[in-house]
Amino acid sequence: MRRIIGNTLRYFLLTAIAALMVGPFLWMVATSLMDPQDIFHFPPRWIPDRFDLRNYGAIMDVLPLGTLLLNSFAIAVSATIGQLLSCTLAAYAFARMEFHGKNALYFILLATMMIPAQVTMIPTFLIMRAVGLIDTLYALIVPAFFGGAFGTFLLRQFFTSIPRELDDAARMDGCGRFRILWSIYLPLSRPALVTLGLFSFMTYWNDLLGPVIYLSSTEHATLTMGLASLQSGTMVTRYDLLMAGSVLSVLPILVLLIVGQQWFVKGVATTGLKG
Amino acid sequence: MKNPSRLFRALEPWLYLLPTLTGLALFSAGAVVTSFLISFTTWDMITPPELVWAGNYLSLWRSDLFWEVVLNTLYFILLAVPLSVSCSLALALVANTGLRGITFFRTAYFLPVVSSMIAVALVWSWIFNPEYGLLNYLLEEVFGVKGPAWLHSTTWAMPAMVIVTVWKGLGYSMIIFLAGLQNIPQDLYHAATMDGAGAWKRFRHITLPMLSPTTFFVLVITLINAFQVFEQTYVLTRGGPANSTLTMSYYIYQNAFQYFQMGRAAALSYVLFAVIFVVTLVQFRIQKRWVFYA
Numbered sequence: 001m002r003r004i005i006g007n008t009l010r011y012f013l014l015t016a017i018a019a020l021m022v023g024p025f026l027w028m029v030a031t032s033l034m035d036p037q038d039i040f041h042f043p044p045r046w047i048p049d050r051f052d053l054r055n056y057g058a059i060m061d062v063l064p065l066g067t068l069l070l071n072s073f074a075i076a077v078s079a080t081i082g083q084l085l086s087c088t089l090a091a092y093a094f095a096r097m098e099f100h101g102k103n104a105l106y107f108i109l110l111a112t113m114m115i116p117a118q119v120t121m122i123p124t125f126l127i128m129r130a131v132g133l134i135d136t137l138y139a140l141i142v143p144a145f146f147g148g149a150f151g152t153f154l155l156r157q158f159f160t161s162i163p164r165e166l167d168d169a170a171r172m173d174g175c176g177r178f179r180i181l182w183s184i185y186l187p188l189s190r191p192a193l194v195t196l197g198l199f200s201f202m203t204y205w206n207d208l209l210g211p212v213i214y215l216s217s218t219e220h221a222t223l224t225m226g227l228a229s230l231q232s233g234t235m236v237t238r239y240d241l242l243m244a245g246s247v248l249s250v251l252p253i254l255v256l257l258i259v260g261q262q263w264f265v266k267g268v269a270t271t272g273l274k275g
Numbered sequence: 276m277k278n279p280s281r282l283f284r285a286l287e288p289w290l291y292l293l294p295t296l297t298g299l300a301l302f303s304a305g306a307v308v309t310s311f312l313i314s315f316t317t318w319d320m321i322t323p324p325e326l327v328w329a330g331n332y333l334s335l336w337r338s339d340l341f342w343e344v345v346l347n348t349l350y351f352i353l354l355a356v357p358l359s360v361s362c363s364l365a366l367a368l369v370a371n372t373g374l375r376g377i378t379f380f381r382t383a384y385f386l387p388v389v390s391s392m393i394a395v396a397l398v399w400s401w402i403f404n405p406e407y408g409l410l411n412y413l414l415e416e417v418f419g420v421k422g423p424a425w426l427h428s429t430t431w432a433m434p435a436m437v438i439v440t441v442w443k444g445l446g447y448s449m450i451i452f453l454a455g456l457q458n459i460p461q462d463l464y465h466a467a468t469m470d471g472a473g474a475w476k477r478f479r480h481i482t483l484p485m486l487s488p489t490t491f492f493v494l495v496i497t498l499i500n501a502f503q504v505f506e507q508t509y510v511l512t513r514g515g516p517a518n519s520t521l522t523m524s525y526y527i528y529q530n531a532f533q534y535f536q537m538g539r540a541a542a543l544s545y546v547l548f549a550v551i552f553v554v555t556l557v558q559f560r561i562q563k564r565w566v567f568y569a
Binding site: 007013014020025040041044092099102112118119120121123124127143145152205206208209224231237239250254261264268269 | 510
């Protein structure tokens with residue numbers, strides 16, 4: 001009996017919290033489907049009278065939606081590839097190779113996570129300006145090919161859990177280091193690679209500070225920039241359009257979350273336990 | 276395959292590390308040094324920089340706006356960090372169960388974490404709308420209170436920012452707490468129950484101490500992030516009304532990329548860096564007093 005009451009209470013709590021966490025998203029979707037005239041209605045309506053996607057068409061008149069989506073997508077995918085490549089290589093070296101100053105270097109790499117982005121953003125901007133990448137997508141993509149503390153840490157944790165005997169056996173068969181990485185470590189590390197890939201895609205897809213600093217022309221703008229401009233640019237705040245745009249921004253990530261929920265959770269949990 | 280030469284074997288790790296080390300040198304270590312040097316100059320990025328030594332730091336010290344920004348940042352942190360850590364711990368305790376459908380709930384709690392801050396801030400700015408927004412409607416209907424003007428009020432804009440920040444980050448810290456909770460050996464609870472310890476006693480004397488390393492980690496991360504609050508400000512208030520939500524990170528962005536005062540911005544970023552560094556160091560120092568490593 002006590003157990004039943006306890007479980008009911010817990011379900012009640014879980015549901016109440018879920019309503020708080022998901023409610024704003026439902027409100028976002030509801031607003032995005034409403035007739036602009038119904039939005040400033042009192043009391044607020046959760047269920048729109050009509051169910052059409054007119055606002056999603058209307059947002060295209062204000063924003064070059066195709067370009068924005070394409071740019072955001074190009075940046076997120078390329079940067080993710082960059083992160084996977086550079087972090088895999090570094091993580092493998094830190095996990096399975098012996099060299100001078102290894103521990104010190106690894107410590108320094110992890111310590112860079114403490115440097116606030118505000119300190120590095122001006123010099124990074126200057127580097128990008130010096131190599132002529134301002135207002136190109138490359139300004140956001142190129143740094144991703146130069147590694148990162150989080151990704152290297154995540155993959156190194158995983159690599160060190162792979163039994164060394166596999167390395168030894170492969171070496172007896174005459175495999176070089178790269179062969180071992182390529183045909184043993186990478187296939188075994190699929191979960192960690194998926195986790196890093198998801199996090200990386202999410203980070204670059206959602207990024208606002210980077211695009212705001214580096215990109216200025218409309219043809220190179222990202223979806224997050226477009227949304228931000230919509231809010232400050234128009235005289236009357238068009239919540240119907242803003243919410244339609246927000247839904248478009250959340251949708252790809254929602255799909256990733258539903259497909260890869262367990263990988264997201266694993267990624268966060270790893271950093272927590274061993275950080 | 277023939278044996279690789281000794282030289283190659285010695286060089287091989289460095290080949291693997293080349294991208295990361297280049298990035299470290301250019302975008303981290305190099306950037307930290309460059310920023311430091313820029314902070315001693317005045318520079319608009321067009322005319323050559325001019326050396327002013329500690330001029331930027333002195334002018335900040337004498338600037339009323341700077342101190343206002345510092346106080347705003349502290350106010351934000353004092354509201355957001357304790358609220359965020361305690362709520363996410365509570366959330367983890369509720370979600371730490373094997374009940375059916377728990378994956379669904381955890382995924383739901385994680386949705387704000389993975390969504391872009393811009394989308395999240397936009398929907399909240401709509402919820403906070405004083406006349407037609409959902410929040411004031413609920414306040415009026417359920418509690419009979421007339422809600423404030425939220426983002427348009429110098430008093431309520433900052434709490435509104437805190438609500439958005441805490442709400443967005445809850446799921447992240449919850450997952451870390453969950454992992455910590457699941458690492459506590461169940462025997463401890465069985466033994467305590469046998470000895471007649473109630474739920475509160477078990478929480479107070481087993482869960483809290485065993486979880487303290489996780490709590491410490493969450494606290495450090497939450498604090499570092501709180502110092503750097505930017506996107507919420509950019510979307511919700513741009514630092515207004517009347518500078519009431521102008522915090523450090525946004526102020527740095529304004530100085531650098533709106534007023535093009537690179538020297539001043541770099542000096543500000545160093546002040547922020549120093550504060551984060553000291554606060555983190557102090558946390559590591561005092562952790563011995565309350566963090567329990569089994």
